Amino acid sequence: MLIVKDLEITIGARTLMSEVNFRVASGDKIGLVGRNGAGKTTLTKILAGDGQPSSGSVERIGEIGYLPQDPRTGDPEELARDRILNARGLGDLLRQLASTAEAMSTATGAEAEKTMTKYSKLEERFQAAGGYAAEAQGAAIASNLGIEERILSQPLKTLSGGQRRRVELARILFSSAETMLLDEPTNHLDADSVVWLRDFLRSYQGGLIVISHDIDLVENTVNRVFYLDANRQVI
Structure with a gap:
């Protein structure tokens, strides 16, 4: 769960948003939409604890799964398979x-x-x-996201940006996080993987905030929309 109180985010002299109050509980699936530069990614980083607001607070309850646009966490020597499975x-x-x-x-x-x-x-x-059943579940998630066996056997440091991002997305989906924050999760996915991800998120029981240019994904997975645009946020 996320509880956001009186949040204000400024960059230099520019206020991206202010007096923002909301909560994300189980079953809340929120799409963040708005023009480039409106603050969608910045807000998501702050919600994940990867940045600090100018004022206000974010309370995080339970495990948070965060997919940034450029994942860099994890031991570069760790195998991709272990990175996914070590979520549990x-x-x-x-x-x-x-x-x-x-x-x-x-x-x-x-x-x-x-x-x-x-x-x-x-x-x-x-x-x-979870044993071998959980291991099989992790393997199925990786396969559905187009992560080949040869990629799973490689250390993270050898992966391309797109491969690294798919591995991190698989890790988050496998983790059973109570709240997921996904910034453009369909990037680097083929059409079949996007359809599978849409169905996965639709059946997901936790809280979700997603930023995506994929209109079909947003329309079919979220039940609330937050609109951000030049300090005229509707949250």
Whole structure:
């Protein structure tokens, strides 16, 4: 949930918006529309905690999934698959399970017993996080966003901007965040992926704020529209 109180955003001498009050609860799906430069991206950054308003406050309750236009978070050495799965802590657990299983194959005596105990504890944590069903869900999301297997096996630092953005979008959709803030989520997606994303967002039960030039996506996913234009915001 987001609770916004008396928000004001200025850039230099220009006031983008003022006296803004609203909340985003589960089921609220909001489209931010307006001309370029009206403050849509700036507002979204502030809502995500990636920037500060000139005055007012933003209260964030629960997990927030934020897709900026140019994602740069995450360890550049992390594999794309792990980046997605680690939204629920699964990527690291899978790697630990694999390395522990390998160690079990050569361990003997007391060391073998210790390794088996470690593996059992890791498996319990993995199952508690959703297990192989969750892993399959993450793989399905990646596939529907056009992320190929070869991309999933690459570290983030080797990905193009478009590939990196699709990976971050997949991570957010997989995370089960209670509120999602998506800035132009259809960029770098093909037509089939856009249709799939539209259906996903339509069925999403949490709170959503989306900026998109894709009119069909907005019309079919949001139930409220905030219009921003040269300090004449309607929120």
